[in-house]
Amino acid sequence: GAVVSQHPSRVICKSGTSVKIECRSLDFQATTMFWYRQFPKKSLMLMATSNEGSKATYEQGVEKDKFLINHASLTLSTLTVTSAHPEDSSFYICSARRTDTQYFGPGTRLTVL
Amino acid sequence: QKEVEQDPGPLSVPEGAIVSLNCTYSNSAFQYFMWYRQYSRKGPELLMYTYSSGNKEDGRFTAQVDKSSKYISLFIRDSQPSDSATYLCACLSSNTGKLIFGQGTTLQVKP
Numbered sequence: 001g002a003v004v005s006q007h008p009s010r011v012i013c014k015s016g017t018s019v020k021i022e023c024r025s026l027d028f029q030a031t032t033m034f035w036y037r038q039f040p041k042k043s044l045m046l047m048a049t050s051n052e053g054s055k056a057t058y059e060q061g062v063e064k065d066k067f068l069i070n071h072a073s074l075t076l077s078t079l080t081v082t083s084a085h086p087e088d089s090s091f092y093i094c095s096a097r098r099t100d101t102q103y104f105g106p107g108t109r110l111t112v113l
Numbered sequence: 114q115k116e117v118e119q120d121p122g123p124l125s126v127p128e129g130a131i132v133s134l135n136c137t138y139s140n141s142a143f144q145y146f147m148w149y150r151q152y153s154r155k156g157p158e159l160l161m162y163t164y165s166s167g168n169k170e171d172g173r174f175t176a177q178v179d180k181s182s183k184y185i186s187l188f189i190r191d192s193q194p195s196d197s198a199t200y201l202c203a204c205l206s207s208n209t210g211k212l213i214f215g216q217g218t219t220l221q222v223k224p
Contacts, residue, residue, distance in 0.1 A: 002159075004156075006156070032210055034211075034212075042216075043201065043214045043215065043216050043217050044157070044201075044214050046211060046212075049210070049211070091154070093156050093157070095212075097210055100144075100145045100162075100164065100205060100207065101145065101147055101159060101162050101205065102147075102159075102205075102212055103159060104149070104156040104157045104158070104159075105156050106155055106156045107154070107155060107156045109154065
């Protein structure tokens with residue numbers, strides 16, 4: 001149990017376009033989901049906490065207008081990278097909270113040309 | 114000082130060796146402790162989860178927590194080449210629900 005999926009697994013886009021990434025908890029309900037960003041050979045950097053039915057809470061330094069988060073249901077959170085630029089290229093990973101731990105999705109590799 | 118410190122390695126061992134991975138933390142509010150394994154270009158996979166001092170065993174893996182010294186460890190017995198990955202320790206604050214990660218230790222098990 002405790003499976004989290006992400007879609008797409010990989011996306012390549014042109015600079016200036018917007019990209020949406022979906023995170024789903026497949027076998028449990030998650031009122032709280034998290035979005036992370038990971039650079040090569042680095043640990044995970046928390047971007048924001050996504051709460052079902054309310055606004056996301058962003059970490060310091062993360063632009064909320066750049067990274068739009070919607071948690072519309074107990075099993076789905078979406079991250080939209082708006083007007084993506086090459087510096088937004090990264091590995092984005094979501095997680096879903098279940099009791100006192102988090103289960104992670106497989107990640108989405110975003111490449112902005 | 115980082116809230117969770119972990120030696121990034123890399124750590125290279127021969128197949129069959131016992132591996133010891135360690136982290137220290139500074140925040141007494143941390144109540145839950147996890148070890149994740151992350152293969153290259155994949156999301157972290159939960160390996161072990163503990164919330165009290167002592168040992169917890171699952172197959173070849175043993176997680177150890179010492180809250181008095183704020184020290185957490187993961188032991189891997191009979192290590193296999195398939196164990197080659199990055200291992201991340203994480204502490205969870207029950208107040209915020211956020212995970213605080215160590216830097217991750219890269220492990221290579223050579224056949």
